[in-house]
Amino acid sequence: MKRVAITAGIVLALGLGTTACGADDKTEAASGNPATAPASQAAASENFGPGCAAVPANGPGSFAGMAADPVATAASNNPVLSTLVTAVKKAGLVDTLNSAQDVTVFAPTNDAFAKIPQADLNKVLADKKALTDILTYHVVEGRKTPADLASGSFKTLQGATVTTEGGDTDYTVNAAKVVCGNVQTGNATVYIIDTVLMPAK
Numbered sequence: 789m790k791r792v793a794i795t796a797g798i799v800l801a802l803g804l805g806t807t808a809c810g811a812d813d814k815t816e817a818a819s820g821n822p823a824t825a826p827a828s829q830a831a832a833s834e835n836f837g838p839g840c841a842a843v844p845a846n847g848p849g850s851f852a853g854m855a856a857d858p859v860a861t862a863a864s865n866n867p868v869l870s871t872l873v874t875a876v877k878k879a880g881l882v883d884t885l886n887s888a889q890d891v892t893v894f895a896p897t898n899d900a901f902a903k904i905p906q907a908d909l910n911k912v913l914a915d916k917k918a919l920t921d922i923l924t925y926h927v928v929e930g931r932k933t934p935a936d937l938a939s940g941s942f943k944t945l946q947g948a949t950v951t952t953e954g955g956d957t958d959y960t961v962n963a964a965k966v967v968c969g970n971v972q973t974g975n976a977t978v979y980i981i982d983t984v985l986m987p988a989k
Contacts, residue, residue: 836934836957839897839967839980842868851971858886859893859976868980871901879919885927891976892932892942894950894961896984904984921946925987931977934959934970948987961985 835843835851843866844850854862860882863869872895876882885893901909912918925946932942937952937959944950952961959966964983971978 835968835970837966837968837980839868839982840971843968843971854978855972855974857974859888859891859973859978860885862973863895863978868897869895871898872896875901875913875919875923878913879916879923881920881923886975888927888975890929890931891945892928892930893976893978894926894928894964894985895978895980896926896964897967897980897982900964900982900984921987922984925950925985932979933977937961937966937979944987946987950985 844853847853848857848862848865849867853865857865860873860876863876864873876885885891904912912922925944925948927945928942928950929945932940932952934954934957938955940952941949942952950961952959954960954966957969959969959979961979961981962985964981964985966979967982968980971980
């Protein structure tokens with residue numbers, strides 16, 4: 789089977805913000821003005837998507853907790869990304885991802901990996917080169933905002949490109965849907981996706 793995609797580090801980037809609500813929201817609250825931005829504007833500075841409900845409210849795996857850690861470490865604290873983390877460790881990419889500066893990671897959930905037949909997944913996990921290609925296909929340079937994903941084509945660290953499109957809080961990466969977007973980590977911005985991306989042969 790084609791190499792299954794796993795994200796490089798799965799999930800997230802340079803602590804731009806701290807949580808789903810950024811500094812601008814706090815400023816508005818302090819001035820007594822409630823945040824009234826429409827969804828399309830909110831998506832530019834906040835987390836969005838139905839999958840965000842699965843992220844822990846507190847602790848290292850919460851949005852605030854992940855913002856304080858580099859991406860691979862942040863992902864390891866998020867129970868939704870445990871399969872991705874296992875893949876990153878097997879590929880020996882933990883240090884590479886944690887030391888990268890300003891990247892965007894498209895991180896497949898455990899359910900995304902579950903779509904892959906177990907025998908095929910085990911085969912990829914046992915092939916370090918194939919695994920590395922798949923994982924690095926989930927990482928692009930620069931912290932991409934939701935606006936950047938509206939209609940874009942980005943070269944991945946693996947060398948091939950991914951195509952994104954969408955608007956408001958509804959975005960896709962190739963055929964994968966973003967289920968929780970704009971998650972910030974210490975060195976990356978993470979978009980959690982529902983399908984593992986596979987680079988062409």
